[in-house]
Amino acid sequence: MYLNSIFADPVKLERLISIAESSLLPLLKGALFYTLPLAIISFIIGIILAVLTALARISSLKILKGIARFYVSAIRGTPLLVQLYILFYGLPNLGIMIDPFPAAVIGFSLSVGAYSSEIIRAAILSIPKGQWEAGSSIGMTYSQNLKRIILPQATRVSIPPLSNSFIGLVKDTSLASTILVTEMFRKAQEIVATTYEVLLLYTEAALIYWVICFILSIIQQRIEVRLDRYVTR
Amino acid sequence: MISVKGLYKQFDKLEVLKGLDLEIERGKVIVLIGPSGSGKTTFLRCLNVLETPTKGVISIDDETLDFSNPISNKRVASFRRQTGMVFQSYNLFPHMTALENVMEGPVTVKKESKDVVRQRAEALLNKVGLGDKLDYYPFQLSGGQQQRVGIARALAMDPKVMLFDEPTSALDPELVGEVLKVMKDLANEGMTMVVVTHEMRFAKEAADEVLFLDQGVIVERGKPEQIFSNPKEARTKQFLSLIEK
Ligand SMILES: Nc1ncnc2c1ncn2[C@@H]1O[C@H](COP(=O)(O)OP(=O)(O)O)[C@@H](O)[C@H]1O
Ligand SMILES: [Mg+2]
Numbered sequence: 001m002y003l004n005s006i007f008a009d010p011v012k013l014e015r016l017i018s019i020a021e022s023s024l025l026p027l028l029k030g031a032l033f034y035t036l037p038l039a040i041i042s043f044i045i046g047i048i049l050a051v052l053t054a055l056a057r058i059s060s061l062k063i064l065k066g067i068a069r070f071y072v073s074a075i076r077g078t079p080l081l082v083q084l085y086i087l088f089y090g091l092p093n094l095g096i097m098i099d100p101f102p103a104a105v106i107g108f109s110l111s112v113g114a115y116s117s118e119i120i121r122a123a124i125l126s127i128p129k130g131q132w133e134a135g136s137s138i139g140m141t142y143s144q145n146l147k148r149i150i151l152p153q154a155t156r157v158s159i160p161p162l163s164n165s166f167i168g169l170v171k172d173t174s175l176a177s178t179i180l181v182t183e184m185f186r187k188a189q190e191i192v193a194t195t196y197e198v199l200l201l202y203t204e205a206a207l208i209y210w211v212i213c214f215i216l217s218i219i220q221q222r223i224e225v226r227l228d229r230y231v232t233r
Numbered sequence: 234m235i236s237v238k239g240l241y242k243q244f245d246k247l248e249v250l251k252g253l254d255l256e257i258e259r260g261k262v263i264v265l266i267g268p269s270g271s272g273k274t275t276f277l278r279c280l281n282v283l284e285t286p287t288k289g290v291i292s293i294d295d296e297t298l299d300f301s302n303p304i305s306n307k308r309v310a311s312f313r314r315q316t317g318m319v320f321q322s323y324n325l326f327p328h329m330t331a332l333e334n335v336m337e338g339p340v341t342v343k344k345e346s347k348d349v350v351r352q353r354a355e356a357l358l359n360k361v362g363l364g365d366k367l368d369y370y371p372f373q374l375s376g377g378q379q380q381r382v383g384i385a386r387a388l389a390m391d392p393k394v395m396l397f398d399e400p401t402s403a404l405d406p407e408l409v410g411e412v413l414k415v416m417k418d419l420a421n422e423g424m425t426m427v428v429v430t431h432e433m434r435f436a437k438e439a440a441d442e443v444l445f446l447d448q449g450v451i452v453e454r455g456k457p458e459q460i461f462s463n464p465k466e467a468r469t470k471q472f473l474s475l476i477e478k
Contacts, residue, residue, distance in 0.1 A: 137316075139314040140341065153328055
């Protein structure tokens with residue numbers, strides 16, 4: 001068996017350890033310079049899109065509602081991988097060339113925007129009507145009410161599901177390898193191409209993803225505790 | 234000071250207010266009683282346009298809204314600023330402390346400076362007996378305390394009229410008195426008030442006039458003594474016999 005043959009053969013084992021060591025730095029660089037920035041930038045743009053989309057969905061303007069529905073439906077109804085292919089390999093047919101990294105940012109932002117808009121919409125709708133009315137009763141306009149009363153409370157409700165989205169996004173960035181972004185998974189693929197150590201490299205990449213997500217979930221808990229200093233009811 | 238003429242409100246097919254007419258003079262305290270579903274809440278909410286009346290005219294001082302025509306949000310906001318509303322379920326902002334709740338209107342809506350507002354807000358909370366609870370969040374306060382913050386929050390906007398929708402009916406009995414006391418003090422200071430309540434004690438001690446609303450019409454109105462001890466209408470009699478256990 002594979003494992004047996006490794007441990008029986010000190011030379012082979014040593015080679016593996018040395019590959020694992022020498023690949024760690026490139027993988028970490030891929031994570032630090034591509035995977036994380038891709039996830040963070042896309043998430044920030046995505047959340048802005050998501051708030052706007054959620055507000056459009058709950059507005060009374062039919063056109064806004066329609067546009068938002070169409071956007072969410074199109075993004076949720078098609079695979080992210082296909083969206084990335086259209087952005088990167090498809091658009092050049094129209095003369096639109098986008099570099100790998102920005103193409104990935106656009107793809108992931110649109111995706112986060114659509115999925116998170118549903119989370120944010122649900123969070124806004126979960127705030128009791130009395131809160132809107134209390135704001136109005138002290139003279140607030142719609143936008144003051146949103147900014148000061150509704151969104152701060154909706155934020156608290158949506159932190160857990162949004163954190164899940166972010167952690168999901170960090171892992172999804174591996175799809176960007178297919179459009180030539182040299183993020184961590186693509187780095188792993190490149191090293192595999194020269195060393196043929198498939199299991200080792202992909203396991204190493206998996207472990208790094210895991211560590212990152214583990215750290216993120218700790219940060220998530222911190223934020224939740226902070227936002228829980230008041231309790232809704 | 235407040236004038237209501239021919240006020241109608243309809244939800245889909247359900248006609249809730251059927252042509253109310255009412256004049257309220259400055260400094261008067263009006264108590265509104267009536268069976269559940271008779272339209273008391275709807276009437277109060279029409280007075281500050283949380284509900285848009287189907288038709289009718291409402292004036293407060295020299296601002297008049299005629300609901301036969303569409304009205305801009307701006308005019309509604311300006312009109313609403315003349316009234317303060319106290320809700321049955323308090324509706325405090327849970328993510329703000331008592332002090333922040335009271336400061337929110339003047340700071341965000343009137344754009345007043347925080348330092349000036351803070352002093353006034355502290356004074357208001359002192360006045361409702363919560364000077365030692367400034368930094369408490371709503372969940373740390375009892376119902377009676379929350380409702381008193383609600384009153385202070387409404388007062389912070391310097392309204393000309395205070396509207397109360399069953400302010401004590403969500404409270405445990407032992408907490409009712411502290412809220413009623415604040416309301417009585419307010420009445421004695423000359424605040425114009427429209428109060429929906431079934432607290433007979435409050436009505437007898439503080440009201441200038443009691444209105445009995447049933448099925449969207451004012452069935453009877455008069456001095457509290459007259460309404461409570463000598464109602465003219467059969468429906469009023471029947472209703473009072475039900476609530477005076
Ligand atoms: N937003 C609404 N939509 C539909 N019907 C409503 C709404 N608000 C109140 N109603 C109806 O209007 C009637 C009067 O309600 P309300 O003014 O709350 O009465 P009260 O405060 O006297 O108990 C009730 O039949 C109630 O169901
Ligand atoms: Mg009511």
